[in-house]
Amino acid sequence: MIPSSLLKYTRLRLIILITSVAILLSVLITYIITIILADGFSLITFSSAIIVPLLISPVLTWYIVGLMLQVQKLEQEQRYLASYDMLTKLHTRRTFLELFEEKFDACANDYSCVSFAYIDIDNFKAINSEYGHSGGDEVLKQFGDLLRASIRSVDISGRIGGEEFAIVLPHTSGDSILTVLERLVDNTHASSVQFGSANIQYTISIGYSTYQYGDITNSKQLVNRADQALLLAKNLGKNQVQQYRKNTNSHTS
Numbered sequence: 171m172i173p174s175s176l177l178k179y180t181r182l183r184l185i186i187l188i189t190s191v192a193i194l195l196s197v198l199i200t201y202i203i204t205i206i207l208a209d210g211f212s213l214i215t216f217s218s219a220i221i222v223p224l225l226i227s228p229v230l231t232w233y234i235v236g237l238m239l240q241v242q243k244l245e246q247e248q249r250y251l252a253s254y255d256m257l258t259k260l261h262t263r264r265t266f267l268e269l270f271e272e273k274f275d276a277c278a279n280d281y282s283c284v285s286f287a288y289i290d291i292d293n294f295k296a297i298n299s300e301y302g303h304s305g306g307d308e309v310l311k312q313f314g315d316l317l318r319a320s321i322r323s324v325d326i327s328g329r330i331g332g333e334e335f336a337i338v339l340p341h342t343s344g345d346s347i348l349t350v351l352e353r354l355v356d357n358t359h360a361s362s363v364q365f366g367s368a369n370i371q372y373t374i375s376i377g378y379s380t381y382q383y384g385d386i387t388n389s390k391q392l393v394n395r396a397d398q399a400l401l402l403a404k405n406l407g408k409n410q411v412q413q414y415r416k417n418t419n420s421h422t423s
């Protein structure tokens with residue numbers, strides 16, 4: 171197999187390189203054979219040692235490199251499919267959580283803060299019932315676009331489950347995180363999704379928690395706190411942001 175780093179070269183370069191090597195080897199092997207057989211190294215033998223690889227090698231190299239490029243493309247597509255949700259183009263749950271772990275560790279190591287927010291589309295079952303599954307899918311897709319447009323390049327976003335999303339905002343806490351999340355809630359409320367002749371209006375609820383150095387010992391605690399805050403936002407009437415607070419009963423109704 172040709173190493174994948176070699177595929178960086180153009181096909182033409184590879185063909186020239188491999189054909190030259192094939193000709194050299196062919197001449198060398200033919201020469202050794204003629205010595206062993208005590209046969210003369212005639213002009214015809216020498217010519218055929220050059221012509222045969224010259225005819226075969228370019229075609230074979232072209233074909234093999236083509237196959238390898240196809241395999242490489244398929245591998246890239248598979249990696250993309252495993253990392254990104256096809257509907258929303260956001261990270262899948264698994265990739266998102268892996269990236270979150272990395273960010274959390276980095277922030278813990280440099281004594282900075284990181285916020286984790288759970289986002290859930292409100293009354294999504296009712297949206298599906300009224301507009302059908304494809305109407306619901308259109309809402310998910312357009313919310314994915316809105317979410318991506320609302321965060322910075324250093325933030326991470328993902329689709330965690332059906333109508334559940336999450337974002338990680340490094341070095342963000344206090345008023346700044348609240349401003350970002352409240353703006354997202356307001357923009358979602360103000361937006362609508364065009365689906366056929368219908369204009370679908372929907373809202374979201376957000377629960378978040380911020381890690382400050384020494385506050386908690388692992389990333390799962392931060393996720394659990396955001397989850398509790400989301401439950402609180404749902405129980406307090408949806409279409410709002412709630413921050414995790416100690417001793418806050420998430421079952422308030």
Ligand SMILES: Nc1nc2c(ncn2[C@@H]2O[C@H](COP(=O)(O)OP(=O)(O)OP(=O)(O)O)[C@@H](O)[C@H]2O)c(=O)[nH]1
Binds near residue numbers: 298305310408
């Ligand atoms: N269209 C569509 N629906 C989905 C998808 N994944 C999950 N769902 C639906 O999303 C709905 C989620 O409903 P619930 O978890 O009960 O939540 P809800 O109706 O949003 O209620 P609240 O969370 O309390 O506001 C279920 O009916 C699922 O079938 C998807 O990919 N596309």
